[in-house]
Amino acid sequence: MNAKIVLLPGDGIGPEVIAEAKKVLEAVGTKFDHEFQFESHLIGGIAIDETGNPLPEPTLSACRSADGILLGAVGGPKWDDPNAKTRPEAGLLKIRKELGLFANLRPITTHEFLIDSSPLRREFVEGTDILFVRELTGGIYFGPSGLEKHDDGTETASSTMVYSTHEVERVVRIAAEAAQKRSGRLTSVDKANVLEASRLWRKVAERVVREEFPDLEYDVVLVDAMAMHLISRPSTFDVVVTGNMFGDILTDEGSMLPGSMGLLPSASLGSDGPGLYEPIHGSAPNIANKGIANPLATILAAAMMLRHSLNLEEEANAIEAAVDSVLRSGARTKDLARGDESTLSTIEMGDRVCSEL
Amino acid sequence: MNAKIVLLPGDGIGPEVIAEAKKVLEAVGTKFDHEFQFESHLIGGIAIDETGNPLPEPTLSACRSADGILLGAVGGPKWDDPNAKTRPEAGLLKIRKELGLFANLRPITTHEFLIDSSPLRREFVEGTDILFVRELTGGIYFGPSGLEKHDDGTETASSTMVYSTHEVERVVRIAAEAAQKRSGRLTSVDKANVLEASRLWRKVAERVVREEFPDLEYDVVLVDAMAMHLISRPSTFDVVVTGNMFGDILTDEGSMLPGSMGLLPSASLGSDGPGLYEPIHGSAPNIANKGIANPLATILAAAMMLRHSLNLEEEANAIEAAVDSVLRSGARTKDLARGDESTLSTIEMGDRVCSEL
Ligand SMILES: CC(C)[C@H](C(=O)O)[C@@H](O)C(=O)O
Ligand SMILES: CC(C)[C@H](C(=O)O)[C@@H](O)C(=O)O
Numbered sequence: 029m030n031a032k033i034v035l036l037p038g039d040g041i042g043p044e045v046i047a048e049a050k051k052v053l054e055a056v057g058t059k060f061d062h063e064f065q066f067e068s069h070l071i072g073g074i075a076i077d078e079t080g081n082p083l084p085e086p087t088l089s090a091c092r093s094a095d096g097i098l099l100g101a102v103g104g105p106k107w108d109d110p111n112a113k114t115r116p117e118a119g120l121l122k123i124r125k126e127l128g129l130f131a132n133l134r135p136i137t138t139h140e141f142l143i144d145s146s147p148l149r150r151e152f153v154e155g156t157d158i159l160f161v162r163e164l165t166g167g168i169y170f171g172p173s174g175l176e177k178h179d180d181g182t183e184t185a186s187s188t189m190v191y192s193t194h195e196v197e198r199v200v201r202i203a204a205e206a207a208q209k210r211s212g213r214l215t216s217v218d219k220a221n222v223l224e225a226s227r228l229w230r231k232v233a234e235r236v237v238r239e240e241f242p243d244l245e246y247d248v249v250l251v252d253a254m255a256m257h258l259i260s261r262p263s264t265f266d267v268v269v270t271g272n273m274f275g276d277i278l279t280d281e282g283s284m285l286p287g288s289m290g291l292l293p294s295a296s297l298g299s300d301g302p303g304l305y306e307p308i309h310g311s312a313p314n315i316a317n318k319g320i321a322n323p324l325a326t327i328l329a330a331a332m333m334l335r336h337s338l339n340l341e342e343e344a345n346a347i348e349a350a351v352d353s354v355l356r357s358g359a360r361t362k363d364l365a366r367g368d369e370s371t372l373s374t375i376e377m378g379d380r381v382c383s384e385l
Numbered sequence: 386m387n388a389k390i391v392l393l394p395g396d397g398i399g400p401e402v403i404a405e406a407k408k409v410l411e412a413v414g415t416k417f418d419h420e421f422q423f424e425s426h427l428i429g430g431i432a433i434d435e436t437g438n439p440l441p442e443p444t445l446s447a448c449r450s451a452d453g454i455l456l457g458a459v460g461g462p463k464w465d466d467p468n469a470k471t472r473p474e475a476g477l478l479k480i481r482k483e484l485g486l487f488a489n490l491r492p493i494t495t496h497e498f499l500i501d502s503s504p505l506r507r508e509f510v511e512g513t514d515i516l517f518v519r520e521l522t523g524g525i526y527f528g529p530s531g532l533e534k535h536d537d538g539t540e541t542a543s544s545t546m547v548y549s550t551h552e553v554e555r556v557v558r559i560a561a562e563a564a565q566k567r568s569g570r571l572t573s574v575d576k577a578n579v580l581e582a583s584r585l586w587r588k589v590a591e592r593v594v595r596e597e598f599p600d601l602e603y604d605v606v607l608v609d610a611m612a613m614h615l616i617s618r619p620s621t622f623d624v625v626v627t628g629n630m631f632g633d634i635l636t637d638e639g640s641m642l643p644g645s646m647g648l649l650p651s652a653s654l655g656s657d658g659p660g661l662y663e664p665i666h667g668s669a670p671n672i673a674n675k676g677i678a679n680p681l682a683t684i685l686a687a688a689m690m691l692r693h694s695l696n697l698e699e700e701a702n703a704i705e706a707a708v709d710s711v712l713r714s715g716a717r718t719k720d721l722a723r724g725d726e727s728t729l730s731t732i733e734m735g736d737r738v739c740s741e742l
Contacts, residue, residue, distance in 0.1 A: 117578050147509040147616045168525075168546065173581035182550035185585035189525065189546070193539035219630075221474050224530035228542035255638035259504045259616065273576075277634055281612035 030063045034094040038072040040311025041321035042100025048323035048378030049330040055382040072102025072116035082119030096337040097304045101311035129296035131202040132162040136282045145287030155263040161203035162275025166195045169272045189225045196232040203269035204241040213245045217270035290322035293329035303337040305329040319373045322361035350384035387420045391451040395429040397668025398678035399457025405680035405735030406687040412739040429459025429473035439476030453694035454661045458668035486653035488559040489519040493639045502644030512620040518560035519632025523552045526629045546582040553589040560626035561598040570602045574611045574627035647679035650686035660694040662686040676730045679718035707741040
């Protein structure tokens with residue numbers, strides 16, 4: 029097949045990890061006889077520096093006509109001034125909204141070789157394999173907000189969590205379909221004992237599951253309880269669907285479980301158009317340009333892109349299997365190594381995955 | 386001194402643990418020569434059963450004229466029907482709002498004897514001693530909410546997070562004062578990179594600390610990052626102040642760290658009037674009326690009441706020291722015991738604390 033892939037390297041270690049993912053995609057192209065065309069565009073801090081805009085128009089229009097988008101990372105201390113006119117995160121929020129990427133898929137998988145690096149004790153974390161599905165274009169992130177200045181100099185600020193039937197339906201469907209392909213268990217997380225927006229979420233989610241996915245094992249958990257269960261019994265969950273804000277908090281909490289964020293990819297999907305794929309780790313400015321960043325999460329994000337946006341299941345599996353066997357062989361980047369294990373550079377790790385392919 | 390204490394036993398194990406806390410307060414009264422008058426009132430599920438109202442008027446007016454309020458727990462499967470007209474939690478939310486209890490103090494303390502029961506590995510959790518201060522009468526819990534029905538049968542629901550200068554100031558002051566008495570470090574948690582309400586929170590919190598508490602070591606953390614840090618480096622935090630919703634999630638996450646919720650009390654304070662004190666565990670209907678519930682969190686909540694509402698610091702310290710030495714002596718209720726350690730009943734544990742006093 030022929031596919032156009034937009035690369036958004038971004039800031040910090042972004043360009044280094046994207047370069048390795050590109051290399052792996054090229055190797056897959058050669059092996060399976062596909063023609064991938066790559067185009068690189070600006071996003072985040074570097075886009076602010078070069079254009080004043082964290083998501084310049086050429087980036088957005090290239091993304092719209094792409095088959096898949098692979099993002100490195102955005103942000104860094106250079107652009108962290110709270111009084112700045114614009115900040116790198118604004119580019120992220122805008123690309124999600126503009127491309128209608130309403131479903132953020134974040135698998136949290138544990139690997140045996142990392143278990144003893146987890147902050148959790150082995151008995152608690154072993155066997156954990158969760159797929160979070162976070163609503164990404166609604167809720168309190170995008171509802172009306174306001175700032176009122178009063179005569180006495182004080183202020184009142186508000187941010188509104190809004191959900192409509194349709195928004196809940198479509199993201200719950202994505203989660204339920206994923207649960208069907210996995211173990212058949214789905215958990216919806218809300219705060220329906222307090223929030224009106226959560227009560228609608230709960231009602232719609234229950235109806236969608238009951239009417240369209242009656243075979244799923246379905247349950248509902250309050251967000252505060254879920255924050256506990258993620259620590260005390262993470263291995264009991266399969267697919268977990270929740271709103272934008274709760275998903276932001278819970279997926280980050282969950283990202284601590286495997287013992288490294290260096291192997292965790294994420295996919296943001298819309299109803300049509302390209303998906304956006306990225307590692308969940310940040311731009312790690314402290315190790316940028318040292319050649320030691322771990323490219324595997326980005327390489328695994330590229331595999332998700334092949335699966336979800338290009339429908340190349342076999343090719344996606346091939347990448348995942350290659351990463352797996354590279355890790356089994358003991359190859360480690362600095363962040364994954366324990367004690368005095370020898371480590372590979374970013375480029376060497378990319379090469380190892382390619383030759384394993 | 387003479388003081389009126391309102392007891393709200395509530396549901397499940399509530400009455401059993403409140404009985405022990407009362408016994409301990411009576412022992413303190415005898416020892417230090419205070420006259421505590423106790424009055425018991427209905428709240429939660431039992432109040433719904435007997436009056437149809439989870440917070441009956443006589444309860445509320447007794448609380449208003451009390452010097453301190455000690456709550457057991459509310460709720461249980463019997464009142465969990467989502468379609469019920471009223472639910473036990475409504476009583477909790479109402480008493481917080483009616484009494485103006487805007488600051489919820491939740492200490493998360495680790496005990497050496499429990500460390501190996503924590504889901505976290507010893508190296509990660511050891512030394513953790515956090516005081517959460519959660520805003521409790523504002524934010525998305527009490528902002529405007531709405532439900533709109535559209536012609537096509539779909540609905541839109543909203544819940545609004547609202548914060549005003551004054552609300553942030555007063556809770557940050559409570560947290561900052563607590564930090565002064567502890568290690569001098571204060572962390573404020575928000576989501577100012579996305580939410581207007583959080584941007585006001587951040588601005589006001591920073592001003593209060595800079596102008597009124599310039600000696601504190603102060604920092605700001607995003608809520609998603611905090612959900613990670615609570616797992617990866619909990620022992621680096623001292624006092625943590627945050628809004629109602631974020632506090633709900635983070636304090637519950639934090640409650641997993643010590644290895645048992647059975648020793649964690651909480652205090653909800655207003656600017657005047659009585660405070661409300663309670664264990665953070667729930668009503669545990671599965672072990673109710675078996676005489677095996679752990680009363681120590683409620684007893685420690687009673688100590689917080691003596692300290693914060695009755696200004697009896699010495700007496701509060703005496704209770705805490707008694708609990709500590711009872712635990713050091715190896716006394717355990719069922720939830721605290723490991724392996725085949727022998728265990729005490731609820732009443733026996735209460736007696737041990739009394740005789741230690
Ligand atoms: C950078 C920030 C706006 C973003 C979010 O809150 O969604 C990030 O935390 C994430 O989870 O992708
Ligand atoms: C029962 C519920 C309304 C309450 C809350 O969300 O505040 C509880 O979770 C708590 O933290 O006290």
